[in-house]
Amino acid sequence: MELMKATNIVKDYMVGEVAIRALDRLNFTIDSASFISFVGPSGSGKTTLLNLIGCLDKPTEGTLTVAGTDVASLDRRQGAAFRGANIGFIFQDFNLLPVLTVYENIEYPLLMVQNVPAKEREERIMKLLDAVGMLEQEGKYPDQISGGQKQRVAVARALVTNPRLVLADEPTANLDHKTAYMVIELMKKMRDEFRTTFIFSTHDQKIVGEAEIIYTLEDGQITEREEKGGNNRG
Amino acid sequence: MGNLFKIAIRNLMRYKRRTTLTASLVAIGVIFVLIFVGVTGSFKTMMTGQMTDSMLGHIQVHRRGYIASIDNLPLTMNMKPQAVKKLEKTFQGMPDIESYSLRIKFGGIFSSFTETTNIRLNGVYPEMEMKTLPLFASRITTGEKTIKKGEIVIPELLSRGMKVNVGDTIVVIANNKDGSVNGKQLRVSGIIESITGPGGRDGYVHIEDAMEILRMEEPEISEIAIRLKDFGKLHAVYDSLTAMLAGEQNNQGKPAFEVHTWEDLTPFYNIIRMIDIMTIFIKIMLIAIVLISVMNVMIMAVYERIREIGTIAAIGTMPGRILSMFVIEGFLLGILGAVAGNVMGIGIIYILKAVKITFAFGRQTGLVLSPTVALQDIAMISLIVIVVAVLGSLQPAFKASRMEPIKALRHV
Numbered sequence A: 001m002e003l004m005k006a007t008n009i010v011k012d013y014m015v016g017e018v019a020i021r022a023l024d025r026l027n028f029t030i031d032s033a034s035f036i037s038f039v040g041p042s043g044s045g046k047t048t049l050l051n052l053i054g055c056l057d058k059p060t061e062g063t064l065t066v067a068g069t070d071v072a073s074l075d076r077r078q079g080a081a082f083r084g085a086n087i088g089f090i091f092q093d094f095n096l097l098p099v100l101t102v103y104e105n106i107e108y109p110l111l112m113v114q115n116v117p118a119k120e121r122e123e124r125i126m127k128l129l130d131a132v133g134m135l136e137q138e139g140k141y142p143d144q145i146s147g148g149q150k151q152r153v154a155v156a157r158a159l160v161t162n163p164r165l166v167l168a169d170e171p172t173a174n175l176d177h178k179t180a181y182m183v184i185e186l187m188k189k190m191r192d193e194f195r196t197t198f199i200f201s202t203h204d205q206k207i208v209g210e211a212e213i214i215y216t217l218e219d220g221q222i223t224e225r226e227e228k229g230g231n232n233r234g
Numbered sequence B: 001m002g003n004l005f006k007i008a009i010r011n012l013m014r015y016k017r018r019t020t021l022t023a024s025l026v027a028i029g030v031i032f033v034l035i036f037v038g039v040t041g042s043f044k045t046m047m048t049g050q051m052t053d054s055m056l057g058h059i060q061v062h063r064r065g066y067i068a069s070i071d072n073l074p075l076t077m078n079m080k081p082q083a084v085k086k087l088e089k090t091f092q093g094m095p096d097i098e099s100y101s102l103r104i105k106f107g108g109i110f111s112s113f114t115e116t117t118n119i120r121l122n123g124v125y126p127e128m129e130m131k132t133l134p135l136f137a138s139r140i141t142t143g144e145k146t147i148k149k150g151e152i153v154i155p156e157l158l159s160r161g162m163k164v165n166v167g168d169t170i171v172v173i174a175n176n177k178d179g180s181v182n183g184k185q186l187r188v189s190g191i192i193e194s195i196t197g198p199g200g201r202d203g204y205v206h207i208e209d210a211m212e213i214l215r216m217e218e219p220e221i222s223e224i225a226i227r228l229k230d231f232g233k234l235h236a237v238y239d240s241l242t243a244m245l246a247g248e249q250n251n252q253g254k255p256a257f258e259v260h261t262w263e264d265l266t267p268f269y270n271i272i273r274m275i276d277i278m279t280i281f282i283k284i285m286l287i288a289i290v291l292i293s294v295m296n297v298m299i300m301a302v303y304e305r306i307r308e309i310g311t312i313a314a315i316g317t318m319p320g321r322i323l324s325m326f327v328i329e330g331f332l333l334g335i336l337g338a339v340a341g342n343v344m345g346i347g348i349i350y351i352l353k354a355v356k357i358t359f360a361f362g363r364q365t366g367l368v369l370s371p372t373v374a375l376q377d378i379a380m381i382s383l384i385v386i387v388v389a390v391l392g393s394l395q396p397a398f399k400a401s402r403m404e405p406i407k408a409l410r411h412v
């Protein structure tokens, strides 16, 4: 099932009078429940592309549809509502809210973005805490846990709303190698369990190998598409 | 909603020192306003009480035009007996009126047989006057605390200047309405303390002596002072009395009487008004303190949390929610400052009251300052603080809610 489709998307940044082309006519489709990575050197456009897919920004040209919605058609509030309903985010710096506990951080989107009743909230959070192996730490604050643990909490927070798509821009850049692997494995496990599409960007060649479909970006263009196994397509 | 409060409280606790400092600043503002309002309020009440309870009464009724020429104490502008009867009947029908006192005011010559001087006198019914002016008797510092027939209570300054004392005999001479002159010998029975303001240096005689000196067959009253049961109803009673007397017309078809509250009759009312104006300025200062300190702290809070704002905006928090998050923080800061300020302010007022500070007003000394603040004042000040705190956080909160998530997330 097709989850998103990019047709000739272009993204230009204006720096003063000069337009810098960050993405140059990209065409691709991504199916539901796939596990995808965008790789490429610094400045190749990974973050720019993920921002577009995540409805945080709009393409300069071309059309990008995510879950049947044209990203460019959303205004500020609609964009927020769309993201809240369909997309989970994992950040390079984890971006947990420091004033909330592990449990409360995972609860945040259910309370403040969606309106999930208390009982269901608890069920979902407990299930995810268990799945990411953070049950024991649920009462701790972000500054009391390690980076790997923070990212596991962030994975749980991204998944708790049952999104169609989880976006992770360099999710392992601030983690040591072993922990990075664990986080990617966790994401994959979550994909298997919840059938959520995962798209992550990285420039770490070893981590890339974990993806099932790998797009290589260079100077804003897709230069390569590599598919492994292909068992998760369609 | 509860969660917005939880997040706001945790964020306030995150910067304990800053929150404490800001709340303290707000609290200090509240304390100042409370003490100012409490102390001046006490001073105001006392001053008002002195004016109304020892001289003016709460409301006065005269024949129309009398106040304009009160400096001459014109006998021709007194009220006729039947007019006074009508007025008395009206007063008796008004349950808010506690008592009233009829006065004949006149000017004359005061002679101690060795020296003469001018004197302004009030002829009064002693019981009426004492009932209407509860502090009147306390003004008589030497001699009997009453006014008997054949006796006179003279002002302190006159006693000193003319070297006249209790027990001495003096003569009062006055012009009658028709221009002829009459005099009467009176015994000085008491000396009355002067008080600041018009009429504060008048002497007192029994109304029947006044009638005799002025050769009146029946009392022709210059002034009626009225005391109300409830001072708070001053303006309501004034309005209804004015309305009731508006129908009474003189020969020319103009209203026959004029009604004044004590506020119209003493220049001291302006001082009281000044105090009120100062209170307004102090409140404006409080508003400025709260506005600036809360706004400052909230601008800092928004700036420090740009990445957090980017995060919650990215994951789908609605702009309105983000706005409320910060506004609630300002609101709570306001409440914190208001509560702390009220607790300390009331405490300090309580101490000031216990210490019994005395002050002098005009020639009266040893008046005890007893500051109090009304519940309304506390509510009003708290409301101002909280509303202003919310207003102060509105702009930073709005800015936070309008942030572009990608820009905010990139912020370092």
Ligand SMILES: Nc1ncnc2c1ncn2[C@@H]1O[C@H](COP(=O)(O)OP(=O)(O)OP(=O)(O)O)[C@@H](O)[C@H]1O
Pocket: A013, A014, A015, A020, A021, A022, A040, A041, A042, A043, A044, A045, A046, A047, A048, A049, A203
């Ligand atoms: N806000 C911006 N304004 C101007 N130019 C920008 C902006 N964001 C990105 N760019 C430019 O667009 C191009 C792509 O940047 P992008 O951040 O998407 O790269 P990236 O692949 O994520 O790099 P990295 O691996 O360093 O994160 C770069 O040339 C960058 O300089």
Ligand SMILES: [Mg+2]
Pocket: A046, A047, A048, A169
């Ligand atoms: Mg990037």
